[in-house]
Amino acid sequence: MKLFKLTLWTIASLTGVSLFVGGVGGALLLRHVERTYVEMQAYANAQGARRVSRLLEQQLAAGATPKELEHRLQTSLTHSPYDETGFLCLLDAKGTVLCHPDAKSVGMNMSHAPFYRLDNTRTSPVGEWFGKKKGGSGLLLDQDYGGKTQIVHSEPVRGTDWSVSVHSNAALVEERVNRLRRAIQRTAIPILIGFIAFGTLAARFVGRSYEHQIEAANMDLERRVSERTEELREAMARYRNLFESAPSAIFLRQQGGKLIDVNTKAEELTGFSRETLLTLSFDDLCEKVGDLPSSPMTVNSTVNGRHAWAGALTTNAASRHDVHVREVHVYESEIQEAQGDFCLEIVQDVTDQKLLEAELNQSRKMEAIGQLAGGVAHDFNNVLTAIMGFSKLTRSAYPEDETIQRNLLEVINAGERAGNLTRQLLAFSRKQILQPKIVSFNDILSNLEKMLSRVIGEQVEIEAHYEPDLWPVRVDPGQIEQVVLNLAVNARDAMPEGGTLRIATSNFRQCDTNEGLASTSHCEDRVLLTVSDTGTGIPNEIRDRIFEPFFTTKETGKGTGLGLATVHGIVKQHGGDIEVDSAPGRGTTFRITFPTTEGAEDVSLDVQAKPLPRGSETILLVEDEPGVRQLGETILKDLGYKVLTAENARAALQVLASFDGAVAMMLTDVVMSGMSVKELVQRLGETHPKLKVAYMTGYTDDTIVDKGVLQEGVTLIHKPFSASTLAETVREVLDRGVHANGLH
Structure with missing residues (x-):
């Protein structure tokens, strides 16, 4: 009996010991498997964190600003998958989240969350760990995510106070371990004893299985990080290329006005270097002077939440030697990001355009006034020709009457002043006949x-x-x-x-x-x-x-x-x-x-006085103004000439057709109603090739003058004219003038 009891006790003891050893072995196995998985996951996280950290360091060395990198990383993370398997975020030395796939988490502080390092048995706040700017892996109890424990690896970014942190959900490890624990609990004692016997082998087998899974998960995570990194690099390159090649100056500023980025056009417009501009505020450079008037561009800007206004941009006087303050149009757009609100200012320089518009408006105004002045002067010259001509003829007819002489002299003087005024009008309107x-x-x-x-x-x-x-x-x-x-x-x-x-x-x-x-x-x-x-x-x-x-x-x-x-x-x-x-x-x-011009100078500029020439030839006078026609007829007849008169070109043709004698010369006004003088001269050149021609006018016309300069060989009398001017001109044309067919 004692031997049986001893045997049972021994069996029970052995069974108990076996069960105890099996239980302890199972617990140790589960803990080993759990730690192995945690370490594998932490290793995968470390690889991803180091890759992103090195990329950020390269971007900083290339000249990117911290704000710019935060903006680019947040943009990339926002479009990355965000689920329970894990995520990547960026924190500063105080434990504040700078970038996170979930924009709502940006700005949260994790500095007081308990953190257990894998290489240390001591638990410390995460803020102390990040403050020392040392990388490492551990378990984080994140209170902001429902108290969930996360497998975390943090890698510092050299040259900054940032840390790249890659997180994996530790609950996935616990779930796998729990499944294994439940399987062990359902196994019978013989199986448990057998499991204890082969525990080490099973532990190794399970460890290898989990190792393969962790390795596969690590490779997948590395692939995803590499893809996102390449996409981020390409997006940054496209953005910079578009930014720098824009035809307008672009200023990116914070809400307070501080500039954080500018393109090449902005440097050219302001005359300041990029480094100098980034130390300034946009408000220091550009002062608003008013809103732009409604236009398709400004209406579209308003509809899309943008604002367009006119401003005065102060430039670097040492670099720009034209206009120190430039007139600009500013198109302002607000950009809302998780890191804060920004303003994009697109600036167009309209200084030269405004100057050209002012010159064009002035030119149009002067041209309109000139056309009016030229037309008034022409009609006024016809009236003055008759007034002054008949006044001089009347003075010659009454040389003994002092009252008539005195009164008519005042009329002539007034006419000369009026003539000077019309010549000034013609000169202003650029319709004065030049004899260069x-x-x-x-x-x-x-x-x-x-x-x-x-x-x-x-x-x-x-x-x-x-x-x-x-x-x-x-x-x-x-x-x-x-x-x-x-x-x-x-x-x-x-x-x-x-x-x-x-x-x-x-x-x-x-x-x-x-x-x-x-x-x-x-x-x-x-x-x-x-x-x-x-x-x-x-x-x-x-x-x-x-x-x-x-x-x-x-x-x-x-x-x-x-x-x-x-x-x-x-x-x-x-x-x-x-x-x-x-x-x-x-x-x-x-x-x-x-x-300047080439050629020999004319011998003399002085006009020598000549005796009043006379003649006996027949002259055809063509003038549509009755007073001027009568005056010319009177002067020419007093000089001994025979005079035929016509009020227009068609009448002149009829007079010549009905006159049997020889007509030596035609004196015609330039502008008349009906047939043009050019056509009249051409027709007379065919029927009366030896007829000489002279012109008189109060202003120029394209049929006689090319761009306001008298054509070679054409003789023209300015209105108002005197008897001596008419006599000398007529005699000169009769002696050496041009025929109607264009020959001398």
């Missing part, structure tokens, strides 16, 4: 000096500086004299207490450089005429208006406002340019340039 000659400005100015002294008075001293070997120009001497006289009178009025009028000539080479794919430069020889005074100067607010017709700052009755307008018109009609430099208190300087 190849001359030297020095000769014109030398002949004009005595007249200038009488015009400006003794209080103003004239200083003349003429370049000896001045290049010749092709100009109308009378018109150039008018330019200098008008400028001299203005200078005199600007120096009521006296001063100095300086007139200078010089040779000048003007070069225009065009920047493009190939830089080219075009140079032109020009003659520079400079007229300056020491007067009061021109205020800045009216400088842009001085060439407008009828604009004057003089008292009523002391100026017509046509002086500088006439100067501008004459200069432009000669193909020249005029610039003014003036400021209150330092006088005014006009610089006028004219193109």
Whole structure:
């Protein structure tokens, strides 16, 4: 009995020991399997964390800013799968989440979460671990995710206070271990004893199985991280390429105005380097001056939540030598990110466009006024021709009557002043008939000096500086004299207490450089005429208006406002340019340039007085204005000529067809109703080839004048004309003029 009991006790003891050993062995096996899986998972996490950490370090070394990297990483993580298997995030030294696949988790703090390192038995807050900027693996009890334990590996990013943290759910390890534990519990004691006997082998087998699974999971995680990293690199490259190649200046700023990125166009526009711009605020560079008016672009911007406004952009004066403050249009868009709100400013420089628009508007205004002035002057000249002509004829008819002589002289003087006014209108409108000659400005100015002294008075001293070997120009001497006289009178009025009028000539080479794919430069020889005074100067607010017709700052009755307008018109009609430099208190300087020409200068500019020539030939007078037609007929008959008259071109053809005698010359107005003068001359060239032709007009026309310059060999009489002018012109045409067929 004792032996049986002993045997049973021994068997029970052995069974108990076996069960105890089996239980302890099973528990140790489960713990070994669990730790092995944790270490494998931690190793996989470490590989992924190191890969991303090295990539961030490379981007920082390439010049990317921390803010820019946070934005790119968050964008990539937002489009990454986020499930229970694991995720990647970015934390700073305080344990604050900077980037996370779940945007709601950005900004959360994990510094107080308990952390158990795999290589240390001590539990410490995660903030202490991150603060030391050391990498490692461990178990994290994340209270913010329902108290779940996570397998974590953190890798520091050198040069920053960041750590890349890769997390895996530890519950998956526990689930596998629990399944194994339940299987052991369901196994019978013999199986348990057998399991204990082969525990080591089973442990190794299970370990290898889990090792293969961990290795497969690790490879999959590495593949996914590598794919996301490559996508992130390509996205960053595309973004930078689009950003830098944009045709407009782009500024990326924080809500407070601090600039965090700019493109190449922004550097070119401001004249500042990128490094300097990133130290500035956008508000320091650009000041808003108003909202842009409604347009398709601005309406579209408003609909899409953007804002468009006009601003004044201050540039680097040391780098830009044109306009220091540029007019710009700013198109502003707000960008909301998990890291914060940003503003994208697209800036377009419209300074040059505004200047061109202002010049175009001024040109159109001057052209419209010029057309009106030219038309009025033409009609006015017809009236003046009759008034002055008949006044002179009446004075000649009553030489003994002093009252008639005195009254008609006043009429003639008034007519001459009116004629001068119309000539100024024609000069301003660039419709004055030019009779150019190849001359030297020095000769014109030398002949004009005595007249200038009488015009400006003794209080103003004239200083003349003429370049000896001045290049010749092709100009109308009378018109150039008018330019200098008008400028001299203005200078005199600007120096009521006296001063100095300086007139200078010089040779000048003007070069225009065009920047493009190939830089080219075009140079032109020009003659520079400079007229300056020491007067009061021109205020800045009216400088842009001085060439407008009828604009004057003089008292009523002391100026017509046509002086500088006439100067501008004459200069432009000669193909020249005029610039003014003036400021209150330092006088005014006009610089006028004219193109040079080749050829010998005309012998003399002086017009010699000649006796009034007469004749007996027959002349056809064609004029649609009755007063002018009657005046011309009277003057020509008094000079001995036979005169036929016609009111238009068709009437002239009829008069010639019905006249049996020989007609030596036709004097015709340029512009008449009905048949054009050009057609009339062409038809007479066929039927009366020896008929000589002269023209008279109050303004120019394309049939006679090409771009305002008298064609070679054509004779034209300006209205209003005097009896002597008509007599001399008619005699000259009859002796050496051009026939209707174009031959001399």
